[in-house]
Structures are given as structure tokens and as C-alpha cells.
Amino acid sequence: MTTTEPPATRDVVPFGQAVKAWFAISLQTFGGPAGQIAVMQRHLVDERRWIGQARFLHALNYCMLLPGPEAQQLAIYVGWLLNGIRGGLVAGTLFVLPGLVALLALSAIYVGYGDTRTVTAVFAGLAPAVVAIVAQAVWRVGSRALTNKLLIGFVIAAFVALAAFGVPFPVVIAVAALAGWAVHRWRPHLLTTGGHSGNGNDGPAPLIPDNALHHDSPSARRA
Template sequence: MTRETPSEQDTAPLTPGLAPDPDPVPSQAPVPTSIRPSEQTAVAFGTAVRAWFLISLQTFGGPAGQIAVMQRTLVDEKRWIGQRRFLHALNYCTLLPGPEAQQLATYVGWLLHGTRGGLVAGGLFVLPGVVALLALSAVYVAFGDTTAITAVFAGLAAAVLAIVVQAVIRVARKALDSRALIAIAVASFAALALFGVPFPIVVALAGLTGWALGRWRPSALPRKKAADGPDAGSAPVISDDVLHHETPTTRRTLKVLLVGLLVWGVPVAVVALLTGAGSVFTEQGLFFSGAAVVTFGGAYAVLAYVAQQAVEVYGWLGPREMVRGLALAETTPGPLIMVVQFVAFLGAYRNPGALDPWVAAVLASLLVTWVTFVPSFLFVFLGAPYMERLRGNRSLSAALSGITAAVVGVIANLGVYFAVHTLFNETRHVASGPLAFELPDPATLRPVPLVIALVAAVLLFRVKWSVLRTLGVCALLGLAAGLAGLPVS
């Protein structure tokens, strides 16, 4: 068996959510025709299932924290997969739309036990968050009007402002390493915040710009230098030769694509037939199916698009409720994009059609969760055999660099959107020529959320507290302010 040799990319440190650097000369090892897990595999399937479940209970803190949990558990402690192979898989997952941490879990599960391993690892990764956010959504609907619950949610929403600012800074430090990329980020922010350009168009134009720069002005996209030293980490207990492989054939690709599209689309089609094309279930199923394929750059990037459509176009919830939903998603395990479940729950509860509101809310939240995450499984199973080819593709890496730069502007726009609707009671829409944006009324500034947001910023940036700990403190501050009779919402 021909073994892969560590390349410069394999030994380079990788920033989660950012594009990997292209190899100057793609170095690829021959892909085995079909090597499946056998008696040589050192990890029993039941043991792996228990490990994935325990990992799923620790997936707080966004993709960086989630990837760190898998790194510690799978690479450092259990040594089921080598460091180079782990980064190899992560490189591929960063190229895909969707939550890269959940896709990484799916991919590593696939490496260990084939398709069933990928399904279990990816499914367990999101299951605790689904259950937790479903319960929290029900609590919000049932008790959200009480003083105590409203105050807690107001404190969480204010903390989200500081969390989004932190996300902007983190991504910008890693992504904007040239003037061209800074220009893409600024242009993306202006397009969204000032001109109302739809999110998918911004992403497409950024990717096209990155591709063009990589083709005609490669110096505008400087490569990051690889770290010195050999492949880090202890040798894994499972050899790379024993990990699952499949030959990328046209027959396999078509089979996976057909099965994936059926599993993805049939529930939406059934709902449309039973409830009608204009029902809230059909609208949510179609909308979030489309959102699932444009989520480049992580949850923060797509949330601006989701917030705009869910609040302004469909009217499923209010702008402040969108912020509260994000705060809830921050406090639960699993991908942050799980906030779409909260959006679906509220939208269906308020527009249940012929169903009981609670039944409609639960049905909608599960449907939206399904159409949001099934594409992630499809992308991993469909593209995994082509990973080496994708990893060495310079044009694809250049396009993703442009998209990653745009993500900085997208997240910044999300922060502005949340700040306007969290810190001010009233806004007015400004439309003049191509300009279209929301302008807050300074006289309606809300001092309590502003103070809580500043406290959150101090805790995150100066004290270096974790996101979860910061959210807990801000929730208590909101509760204290509400019980003291201060205006929190």
C-alpha cells in the first residue's frame, strides 16, 4: 500500500472555517480501490457510538470549540486518527457550505466505520442541541411574556452583540491578509448594510472575485507560510491504511446524489402535498433548503440572510426575537445554525393553519432541522472520495479566499442589524436611490441592554471569559434589571 507523505499543507496549522492554502504542486497518493473497516479496525462500532455521544455533550462555543473537542478526544486522547489525517479531513470540510464542525464529525465517522459511522457521528453531533433548543423554544413561547423570562432573554440578546463583534475580529485577523481581501470585505459589508444586496449574490460575487484574482493577480492573495516541523502528534492506533476509502466513480456519485436528494426533498414534498404550497411548512422547508447550500463561512455569515428573510419577508418572528434565538443557540450544544429551529418554531406556532399551534411548531422545527443538516451529510458522502483533488485545486482555494473575506463583511452587517434592533426601540427605513437601510432613532436608546452589552465586551475581550460563562452572567444581569423594574425590552 502506498502511503501518503506529509506535504507542506498537511503540517501547516489550520484555522477552522478558513480556506486551506493550495499546494504549489499537488501531492496525491493513489486512492485504494476499496478498503473497508475489518477485523483490523481497533475501534468497535459501539465504542465509537459512545464516544460520539460524549463529544456531542461538549460541543459548546461555536465551531472553534467544537473542533477543539474532537481534536482533544479523537487525536490526542484516544488516538483513533492521526493529526495529519484529521487536518486533511478538516481542510475538505472548510470547502463546503454548512457547519464545518458537524461535517468534520461526519467525515471522521465515515473514515472509522463507513457510511453508518458518518451518519451516527454527524447525527449525534446535533441531537443534544435539537432537543435542548426545542425545549427552550417551547419555554419562550409559553412563558416569554413574563417579566423574569423577558429580562433573561434581554440580557442574553445584549451579550450576543459582543459575541458577534468577537467573531468579526477573529475572522478578520485570519482572513484579511491583503488589501484586495480587505476591499472585498468592505464592499460586502456596504452591499448588505447600505444597498440591500441579497446575501447569495454577495457570496457569489465574492467567490468570483477571488477566483479572478487567483487567476490573473495571484499576488493579491498571498499564501500563508506553513509552520516548520514534521507532522505533529502521536502515532494513531489505527493506521491510515485501515481507514475507510472508496473509489470515486460516476456510478457511486450518482447513487449517493440520488439517495441524498430523495432523503432531503421527499419530506418537503410530502408536507407541500398535505398542507399546500402556501403553508408555513412548505415555505420554511423550501427556504431553509436553499439557505443550507449558501452557508459558506459558518452560521454567522448566513444568519444575516436568514434574519432578513425570516423577519422582513416572511414575518415569522420579530427582529429582537431573532437576536434572542441566537442567544439561545449560543447556550446549547451543537452548531450555531441550530437557531433556524427557533425561527421555525415561532413561525409555525403563529401560523399553524389547520393544526394545533404546538403540533405545528414542533413539526416545523423538526422539518427545518432536517432540511438544514441533510445537505451536510450529502456533501460529505458525495465529495469525500474526491478530497485530494479538491485540496490541490488552486482556483477553488482562490474563490474560497474571496468568500472568506466577504464573510467578515457579512458578520459585521449582522452585528449592525442586531445592535440597531437590540439597543434602540425605534428605527426608520431610509430609501434614496440605490441606498436602502435602517436608521435608529437616537432618542429611543435603551440604556440597560447597552450596559449589559458593554459588560459582555469586557468579559470577553479583557477578562477572556468563555462565551457560555459570559452569557450566564448577562442573563443574571438582565434578570436583576427586570426584577428591579428597569426597562429591559
């Protein structure tokens, strides 16, 4: 299999077009990380075909292991892939800027008028809507990532461990990583895609293919 290098020194997409896309994404990122990741999935993978499905999910998995907000980290990474350092800065900044403005406005309204019946009703009505957004987002992303029965079994086991037995989150992550490594080493055929129709690979090839190599190598200076 041949590989290509995404040139980090030039724009994969026009910078102005990328800025508009990140601003549009930022205006739709409701529902916390699950909703934000689902919005990026739709815009970047499904519609614009700027990044491949496998690479998007691989980056998401990596960001989940990092401290901090995984959705913003994913946006910064994809922005860097598309437009280098300035792309990562723009993607990360625009990702949080509308939410910051909205949070300030809602905080002012709540502090000033939070004891009124109307404002209380508005905030109460937002709760079920956010739950619906998160549920739809989890289903959308999960349908792309869970491509066989083994991975679905991992999900069920992790959910039971967290919800029923209160196992700490780091322990669940560590056990899942070890289980994935063991299956890949001794039963790799169990991790093959089970032919899921919604894997995001239909349509034209993405601008940044799944098998592309990074142009910049790790170094102490870059770190």
C-alpha cells in the same frame, strides 16, 4: 506531492472514541453555525488533530455553498471521513440531538412561564452572551481562514456589499467565487499564505492529511 487515501471502509479513529467526541462537541455548540464551526475547529483540528486545517476549511467552503445547515453538513462529512457511513450518521444525529432536547425544554418553559418577569429577564440576558459567543467564534475561524491581505480585502468588500448596499447573498458569493478564480488564474502568488502564525498546522500531523484523496469515486449509483 504524494497523496494518500483515507479508507472509508475502516475506522480512522476508534468508533467509540469518535462517538464520545461528537457528543462532547454537541454539548458545546452554542451560538449558531459560527459557534458550532469554531467548536469543531478546536476539537477536530487544534486538539485531536483528526483532520488538517486546509481540508477543514475547504470542506467548510463547500458546505457553505450547499443548501441547508453548513455546520451540520461539515460534521457529517468529517464523521464520514473518520468512520465511514455510520460515522457520518452518528455525527449528524448527535450534532442536533442535544439542541433539539434543549429547544423543546425552553419552548415548554417559555409557553408555560414566558409572561413572568424572571423568565423574561433570563432570555434577555442570553442575548448579549450569544452575541459574544458568535463574535469570538467568527474571530477564531476567520483568523485561520484569512491568511493574507487579499483575503481580508474580500471580507471587507463582502461585508460592505451586504451591510451597506443590501446586495443579495447569492450575488456576493458568486462575485467572490469569480474573483477568486480570476486571481488564481492570473495572479496565483497573491493567494499564497502570508505566514499567519495561527494556521492550525503546528503540532503533530493530522490523521487525515490535507492532500488525502477520497476512496469513493462519484457515480450515478452512489448519487
